[in-house]
Amino acid sequence: MIHNKTISELSRGLAAGEYSSVELTTHFLKRIENLDSNYNSYITVTAEQALNEAQAADARRAAGNATPWTGVPFAHKDIFCTQGVRTTCGSRMLENFIPPYDSTVAANFKQHGAVCLGKTNMDEFAMGSSNETSYYGRVTNPWGTDLVPGGSSGGSAAAVAARLAPGATATDTGGSIRQPAALCGLTGIKPTYGRVSRLGMIAFASSLDQGGTLTRTAEDSAMMLNVMASYDPKDSTCIDRDVPDYTATLNQSLKGLKIGLPAEFFSEHLDPEMQTQVQNAIRELEKLGATLKEIRLPHSHLSVPAYYVIAPAECSANLSRFDGVRYGYRCDNPQDLQDLYLRSRSEGFGDEVKRRILIGTYALSAGYYDAYYRKAQQVRRLIKQDFDNAFGEVDIIAGPTSPSPAFAFGSKGNDPVKMYLEDIFTISTNLAGLPGMSVPAGMIGGLPIGMQLIGNYFDEARLLNAGHQFQQVTDWHTKAPSGIDA
Amino acid sequence: MAITRGDVEKIAHLARLQVSESQIDKLTGDLSNILSLVDELQAVDTTGILPMSHPLDAQQRLRADIITEENHRDEFQRIAPATENGLYLVPKVIE
Numbered sequence: 001m002i003h004n005k006t007i008s009e010l011s012r013g014l015a016a017g018e019y020s021s022v023e024l025t026t027h028f029l030k031r032i033e034n035l036d037s038n039y040n041s042y043i044t045v046t047a048e049q050a051l052n053e054a055q056a057a058d059a060r061r062a063a064g065n066a067t068p069w070t071g072v073p074f075a076h077k078d079i080f081c082t083q084g085v086r087t088t089c090g091s092r093m094l095e096n097f098i099p100p101y102d103s104t105v106a107a108n109f110k111q112h113g114a115v116c117l118g119k120t121n122m123d124e125f126a127m128g129s130s131n132e133t134s135y136y137g138r139v140t141n142p143w144g145t146d147l148v149p150g151g152s153s154g155g156s157a158a159a160v161a162a163r164l165a166p167g168a169t170a171t172d173t174g175g176s177i178r179q180p181a182a183l184c185g186l187t188g189i190k191p192t193y194g195r196v197s198r199l200g201m202i203a204f205a206s207s208l209d210q211g212g213t214l215t216r217t218a219e220d221s222a223m224m225l226n227v228m229a230s231y232d233p234k235d236s237t238c239i240d241r242d243v244p245d246y247t248a249t250l251n252q253s254l255k256g257l258k259i260g261l262p263a264e265f266f267s268e269h270l271d272p273e274m275q276t277q278v279q280n281a282i283r284e285l286e287k288l289g290a291t292l293k294e295i296r297l298p299h300s301h302l303s304v305p306a307y308y309v310i311a312p313a314e315c316s317a318n319l320s321r322f323d324g325v326r327y328g329y330r331c332d333n334p335q336d337l338q339d340l341y342l343r344s345r346s347e348g349f350g351d352e353v354k355r356r357i358l359i360g361t362y363a364l365s366a367g368y369y370d371a372y373y374r375k376a377q378q379v380r381r382l383i384k385q386d387f388d389n390a391f392g393e394v395d396i397i398a399g400p401t402s403p404s405p406a407f408a409f410g411s412k413g414n415d416p417v418k419m420y421l422e423d424i425f426t427i428s429t430n431l432a433g434l435p436g437m438s439v440p441a442g443m444i445g446g447l448p449i450g451m452q453l454i455g456n457y458f459d460e461a462r463l464l465n466a467g468h469q470f471q472q473v474t475d476w477h478t479k480a481p482s483g484i485d486a
Numbered sequence: 487m488a489i490t491r492g493d494v495e496k497i498a499h500l501a502r503l504q505v506s507e508s509q510i511d512k513l514t515g516d517l518s519n520i521l522s523l524v525d526e527l528q529a530v531d532t533t534g535i536l537p538m539s540h541p542l543d544a545q546q547r548l549r550a551d552i553i554t555e556e557n558h559r560d561e562f563q564r565i566a567p568a569t570e571n572g573l574y575l576v577p578k579v580i581e
Binding site: 097098100101192193194207233236237239299301302304305306308309316320323324325326327328330334335336337338339340341342343345346349354355357358359361362365371372374375376377378379380381382384414415416417420432433434457 | 502504521537
């Protein structure tokens with residue numbers, strides 16, 4: 001069936017005239033309508049607009065101006081502002097927010113004539129690792145009705161895994177692309193900090209947030225990053241550097257590629273089954289000509305502590321803009337200005353967001369700044385230096401993406417710290433600003449697991465190359481959850 | 487570092503968040519747990535280490551001092567909860 005095709009296959013099919021974009025788009029919209037009640041992966045479906053975009057794409061193709069993305073359907077994580085289309089960020093605070101402008105990422109897709117099917121569900125303001133914090137209801141992992149899809153980009157991951165979109169945009173602040181990719185059997189890349197514009201991507205922790213991809217194959221992620229990556233003068237942290245064609249280097253040989261295996265990622269704390277599966281996957285890379293070397297990242301145990309100072313501190317500053325005055329939720333009948341602020345924020349934000357705002361406020365409050373934020377930013381440099389040293393010896397770093405496969409709803413209990421440890425392998429790349437990718441690399445108990453590949457700054461092409469070559473000799477990325485009609 | 491109910495009340499006020507009596511004990515416990523997680527940082531010797539604010543140590547770019555922003559007041563005010571004559575409305579501040 002058409003929904004089992006990858007983005008690159010759909011792109012070729014459109015070019016060959018096997019189907020029109022209207023046919024493709026109609027097919028996916030019908031699937032969403034019939035099946036998404038099982039997953040709740042979309043917050044908003046933009047059927048009418050999608051069909052208009054599909055018609056325009058078909059006309060553009062007929063006129064001879066098509067690019068590889070013209071007419072290809074996809075979905076946006078509901079964190080990317082889309083002009084005229086409600087953008088909620090998974091929060092009640094933005095339930096009625098209709099952005100008057102496009103994020104740069106959304107504008108980039110429009111320029112290519114890609115077709116946006118809708119906006120995907122997510123943890124509220126991207127704060128969560130299970131998609132249980134969304135105001136719009138939890139998302140179900142297509143691999144099991146009682147399983148979380150991971151988070152925060154859980155809606156994007158579930159939609160792609162359930163074949164309700166061939167690919168979706170996502171964002172990653174501490175693992176929000178790579179962990180859901182691992183838990184849903186997908187490929188996803190978080191690029192180097194500054195590679196993808198953050199303009200119109202609703203901010204959580206500005207020094208860590210980065211947009212990226214969720215797709216079934218590395219080739220599709222390369223195609224998607226080709227569109228997403230751009231230099232944007234309106235994002236002052238965006239890096240002015242040419243964007244390579246990420247698909248051009250996918251077929252390079254891995255002969256001589258030096259892969260570092262951090263001892264800290266393969267410690268005795270790692271689940272033995274996970275250890276075996278990831279080691280097997282790494283052996284496939286070795287068979288393709290890569291060489292392996294044990295490395296050390298001695299400060300990596302400090303990643304989660306540093307992250308849970310820096311991310312909440314930046315979140316508390318970013319989310320102070322939601323005051324019930326200019327846009328977003330406003331409480332009924334405010335008594336005075338203080339009451340307006342207090343009740344609009346208290347009624348508009350959910351529990352996890354409030355917890356992080358409070359932690360961040362504490363860390364930044366008078367007398368604590370040096371002990372927390374400054375200290376964490378110093379430790380962050382130590383973590384980055386570990387990676388700099390490692391990349392003096394190796395080309396990429398490999399390890400597990402998450403400590404376990406998908407877990408059951410509610411299984412992390414009431415203790416937020418348990419949930420935070422879900423990102424133990426992914427957070428250090430955000431702190432260092434490095435690109436990281438997850439590719440499907442095995443199964444445990446019938447559930448997919450991911451292998452994480454970390455690259456040096458702006459080395460996305462090399463990660464995608466390694467992922468693509470891995471996918472030429474393995475078939476983990478072709479596994480589909482049961483119930484997806486072939 | 488353990489955090490007290492009083493601390494929670496104080497930071498909730500700073501953050502303009504309402505915390506009900508029934509939530510405050512749970513929240514005090516949650517925040518204390520998170521703080522003990524991050525307390526591991528205190529044991530690290532960071533003498534002479536420059537805090538890192540951008541992974542590539544990028545600096546803010548400068549641009550020519552000319553106006554490039556367009557006026558979007560009307561679009562922005564269309565999505566505001568309450569406006570009048572081009573102004574955002576809030577409850578009366580000065581009696």
